[in-house]
Amino acid sequence: MTTPFLEAVALACERDWRLLFDGLDLRLEPGDMLQVAGPNGSGKTSLLRLLCGLMQPTAGQVLLKGASLQAQRGELARNLLWIGHAAGIKGLLTAEENLAWLCALHQPASHEAIWQALASVGLRGFEDVPCHTLSAGQQRRVGLARLYLSPPPLWILDEPFTALDKHGVAQLEAHLAQHCEAGGMVVLTTHHSLAQMPSGYRELDLGQRAA
Amino acid sequence: MSNVFTLLLARESRLLFRRPAELANPLVFFAIVIALFPLAVGPESQLLQSISPGLVWVAALLAVLLSLDGLFRSDFEDGSLEQWVVSPHPLPLLVLAKVLAHWAFSGLALVLLAPLLGLMLGLPLRTLPVLLLSLLLGTPILSLLGAVGAALTVGLKRGGLLLALLILPLYIPVLILGSGALQAALQGLPAAGHLLWLASLTALAVTLTPFAIAAGLRISVGE
Amino acid sequence: MNWTWFHKLGSPKWFYEISGRWLPWLAWAALLLIAVGTVWGLAFAPQDYQQGNSFRIIYIHVPAAFLAQSIYVMLAVAGLVGLVWKMKLADVALQQAAPIGAWMTFIALLTGAVWGKPTWGAWWVWDARLTSMLILLFLYFGVIALGQAISNRDSAAKACAVLSIVGVVNIPIIKYSVEWWNTLHQPATFKVTEKPAMPVEMWLPLLVMVIGFYCFFAAVLLMRMRLEVLRREARSSWVKSEIRTLVGKDA
Numbered sequence: 001m002t003t004p005f006l007e008a009v010a011l012a013c014e015r016d017w018r019l020l021f022d023g024l025d026l027r028l029e030p031g032d033m034l035q036v037a038g039p040n041g042s043g044k045t046s047l048l049r050l051l052c053g054l055m056q057p058t059a060g061q062v063l064l065k066g067a068s069l070q071a072q073r074g075e076l077a078r079n080l081l082w083i084g085h086a087a088g089i090k091g092l093l094t095a096e097e098n099l100a101w102l103c104a105l106h107q108p109a110s111h112e113a114i115w116q117a118l119a120s121v122g123l124r125g126f127e128d129v130p131c132h133t134l135s136a137g138q139q140r141r142v143g144l145a146r147l148y149l150s151p152p153p154l155w156i157l158d159e160p161f162t163a164l165d166k167h168g169v170a171q172l173e174a175h176l177a178q179h180c181e182a183g184g185m186v187v188l189t190t191h192h193s194l195a196q197m198p199s200g201y202r203e204l205d206l207g208q209r210a211a
Numbered sequence: 212m213s214n215v216f217t218l219l220l221a222r223e224s225r226l227l228f229r230r231p232a233e234l235a236n237p238l239v240f241f242a243i244v245i246a247l248f249p250l251a252v253g254p255e256s257q258l259l260q261s262i263s264p265g266l267v268w269v270a271a272l273l274a275v276l277l278s279l280d281g282l283f284r285s286d287f288e289d290g291s292l293e294q295w296v297v298s299p300h301p302l303p304l305l306v307l308a309k310v311l312a313h314w315a316f317s318g319l320a321l322v323l324l325a326p327l328l329g330l331m332l333g334l335p336l337r338t339l340p341v342l343l344l345s346l347l348l349g350t351p352i353l354s355l356l357g358a359v360g361a362a363l364t365v366g367l368k369r370g371g372l373l374l375a376l377l378i379l380p381l382y383i384p385v386l387i388l389g390s391g392a393l394q395a396a397l398q399g400l401p402a403a404g405h406l407l408w409l410a411s412l413t414a415l416a417v418t419l420t421p422f423a424i425a426a427g428l429r430i431s432v433g434e
Numbered sequence: 435m436n437w438t439w440f441h442k443l444g445s446p447k448w449f450y451e452i453s454g455r456w457l458p459w460l461a462w463a464a465l466l467l468i469a470v471g472t473v474w475g476l477a478f479a480p481q482d483y484q485q486g487n488s489f490r491i492i493y494i495h496v497p498a499a500f501l502a503q504s505i506y507v508m509l510a511v512a513g514l515v516g517l518v519w520k521m522k523l524a525d526v527a528l529q530q531a532a533p534i535g536a537w538m539t540f541i542a543l544l545t546g547a548v549w550g551k552p553t554w555g556a557w558w559v560w561d562a563r564l565t566s567m568l569i570l571l572f573l574y575f576g577v578i579a580l581g582q583a584i585s586n587r588d589s590a591a592k593a594c595a596v597l598s599i600v601g602v603v604n605i606p607i608i609k610y611s612v613e614w615w616n617t618l619h620q621p622a623t624f625k626v627t628e629k630p631a632m633p634v635e636m637w638l639p640l641l642v643m644v645i646g647f648y649c650f651f652a653a654v655l656l657m658r659m660r661l662e663v664l665r666r667e668a669r670s671s672w673v674k675s676e677i678r679t680l681v682g683k684d685a
Contacts, residue, residue, distance in 0.1 A: 016585060019669070052297055055433045056520075056588070077299035086290030092229040097222070104218050105298040130229075359600055363593045367583050376579055377597060380572040381604050384611035391615065412607070419603070426517070426596050434589040 003066040004029045005185060006051065006154065010060035013046050020046055021206055022059065030153070030183045031200040033176065035190065038206030044189040045085065047206070048158050051187060052082045079152045081106070085159060087143030091132030095123060095142045098131060102146055109149045117148040122168070136163040147175060155179065157188040170195070215300050216308045223312035237278035237317050238324055244270040245328045256333045263332035264393035267342065268349075270328075271321055271389075272382050275350060278317045279357035280374055282310070283365040283428065292365075292432050303421035306428065310358045310421075318350035334397070341396035341406070348409040349389045355420040356381050362427030366434050384412065446663045447672050449523055453656045460653040467646030474639035482636075488552040493640060495545035497647035498538045499563075502570060503605075505535030505651065509577065510602035513595025523659075525591030526666070528598065529581050530658040534651060536574035543567050562616035566609050573601045587666075 004027040012022035020043030028034060036044045049055040051062055053069050053076055062069040064076050089098050096114055103109040109117075118127055121141040131139055140163045147155065155176075161169050173196045176186050180198035194201070227234055248266055249259060286292045286309075295305050325346050326339045334342065360378035364370030392405035475493035482489035509528050516524035546564050547557045558564070577594050584590035667673045 017587075049433075052293075054293060054296060058588075074299050077297055080297055082293065082297045084290045084293050086288065086293075088290040088294040090226060090285075090289060090291065092226055093222070097225070101218065101222050102294060104215060105294055105300065108214075356600075359596075363580060363597060364583070366589075370583075373579055373583055376572075377576040380569050380576065380608075381600070383569055384604070384607045387611045387615045420600075423596055423600050427593065430589050430592045430596065434584070434586045 002029075005065060007063040007066075008051065008060065009063065011047075011050060011057050011062065012059035013043055013050060013055075014058040015043075015046065019058075024060070026204065028154075028185050028187065029200075030185060031180055031198070033180045033186045033188075033198050033201045035188055035194065035201070035203045036206065037189070037191075037203055038208075042206040044206060045158055048082075048156050048187060048189060049084075052076075052080060052156055054082075077106075079154050081146060081151050081155045083143055083146070083155075083157050083160060087140065089131050089139055089142050092130060094128050094130055095134070095145075096127045098142060099145055099149070103149055106152065107150060113149055114145075117145040118142070120148045121145045121171075137165060137168065140164060141168065144172060147172075147179070151179075151184075153184045155184065155186045155188075157186065159189055159191075161190050161192055216304060219305060219308040220312050223309055224316070227312065227316045233281075234316055234320070237274040238320055240277060241270050241274040241321055241324060242328060244273060245332065249332075260333040260397070263329065263334050264390040264397060265386075266332065267325060267329060267346075267393070268386050268390040271325065271346060271350065272353060272379075272386060274321060275318060275353040276357055276375055276378060276382075277371075278313075279354065279361045280371045282313060282358055282361040283431075284370075287365045287431065292428055296429060296432050302425035302428065306358065306362070306424045307417070307421040310354055310424070313358075314351055314354040318354050322346040322350060334393075338393060338396040341392055341402045344406055345389045345392040345402070345409060348406060348413050349385045351413050352385050352409075352416040353382060355416040355424070356385075359420055359423045359427055362424045362431060364431075365428070366431040385409070388412070446523065446667050447670075450660060450663055450672075450676070453660055457653060457656050457660075460649050460656065464646055464649035464653050467642050467649060471639050471643035471646050475643060479636050479639050480633065485553060488549065491545050491549045493643050495542055495549060496640060497644045498545065499542040499567065500644055501647050501651055502535055502539040502542050502567065505531055505538060506570060506573065506598070506605065507602060509535065509594075509598040513598045516591060517595050517599075522666075523663075525588070525595070526659050526662050527655065528594055529591060530662055531655055532574060532577045532581065532594070534654055534658075536571065536578060538647075538651075539567060539571040539574055543571065560616070562613045565616070566612050569608055569612070570605070573605075577601070 006028040008024060008026045010022075011024040011026075013020045020041075024047070026034065036047055038044055046055060050057050053062070053073060064072055064079075069076060088102060093101075095118055096111075099114045099117065100109065100111075103114070115127055118124065121144055123138060123141055123145070126134065126138065131142060134142070140160075144160060160172060164172065169192070173194055176188070177196045177198040180186055180200055245266060248262070252258060252262070283292065286295075295302060298305075322343060325342055329339060329342050330336075357374070357378050360374045361370075363377065364374050367373065388405050388409045392402040392409070395402040395405060471493060476490055479490070481487055508531055512524040512528040512531070515521050516528060543564065546567065550559055550561075550564075551557055554561075577598055580597055581590045581594045584593055664673055664676070
């Protein structure tokens, strides 16, 4: 059996004396898309944060290319794009300034590339506007524009479809599917059922596991 | 690596400048606290002059502490901190840039305002260089140590008072050395010893606290 | 070197069993030593030639002050172990030791004040040692308050660990700066703390009291830790059976 890119072994997570899940195993290989489903409070966001190394599991471990996540933060950081519930967008900065900084944290992007990415999420003409004047959906798009800027292979996205309109949802679904078909990996949580699924699509229902 | 450092400095400066009112608040607080004392203990210039070293330093301490409460809060709430933690850059370096930017605009302004308030308290002109220098060396320590507390309390709803409780005891050496330097200058004694000690504490704080701040942020983000 | 004992130390069940065996010994040792030390120190040790009988409060003051300082160092060591080796038991020890440390500091301050009245003629003097003790009390309050404020218990333990490590790095700096401040402001007139060497009859009961206080601390800490371990491991089967036998015995 080959070593998967990202693997979780017997993962358990406890929050405030409540066991969210335990004994959770999962494997992620290039081309996979994993949708984490489950009711509110079932630990979806916690699972994603465990996979990013933002949180430490109560038991079990997360392995990246067969080695423990703790030992290779740098390797994970180079391969990971994480967009959480809050995407790290500053209201006082313009869309372009925000993106330039977020990219600089990983791989600096050129001025043109950022404008192009903003155009592809439908924000042409909003590049120089402070983000606090944008709507919730537009702010979300600013964050998602990072997915169009030579992104790393592994995307972990917490509720990426929130506040997006119908067209935006469809576009993002297509982009995610395309990323997976090209050998990338996506882990995401969402309550809505995807219309376009890549061949490597799987669903993990945390609610059913607990039952 | 250093590129990210300067980029972050630029970004933080930009953020601070787009909300100038917040920059002014600690300064106004500093001035008000100092103005309260003549009103409380009486306007007698001899008394005011003798307590002014301690007074300026306590006021500076509180002003820095108050300005630090929100240091990481907005970054925590909008998810920026998560992005820093998952980035390949060393977190201590990023927080050092952040604190440095904060100090350059709030701490430094405080240092520049202090001689004016010192004069109002009746400090003689010859002591002002020591006042400036001691604050210049001391306020970075206050900012860095305070940032440790700010990092640990950033996830809490009402962290302000707790921050003061955690950090004020750690400020005591800076308070003693800073006001001691000024006191010495006031009595016509050399203040170099105090200032050198302050300088070595600054060096120590710049080297060690970024790691503690980074550890604190990782804990707060991982909650 | 064989490290299995170290990892075994991290297992709550093992800790619960072994601490249950140690606890009676420690408790009895503490009781015995403190009783002997108290009677010896208060009734049999000779009077101080300068301070008369009032010096006898050192038999409480000094052990409490010793303990107050070493508990803070212990917090930092436990914090380091908890952060580096991710040992849960170290987290438990840190959080359970902090209130005991705060109480010891409080006792040291209180007895210091009581001692100060006949010696200096005032309840409180800004003496270097008393001031450092007061700051130590504030440091303890900080650790306790932070632990209480964070609801997630793992984060709370880690945050307290970071804070106590930062505190322990600062303690020598605080101590020296306070001593320096003290000599600058109060030219040494009369120092209680620098006495001529104590005769054996005086310091022997003190030694007994110090050891007694350490045993007392160890016993109380183990009791608090055992309770916390039971609470944390409430879901595991060994705790359930343990509770069942305990309750069964009582009923």
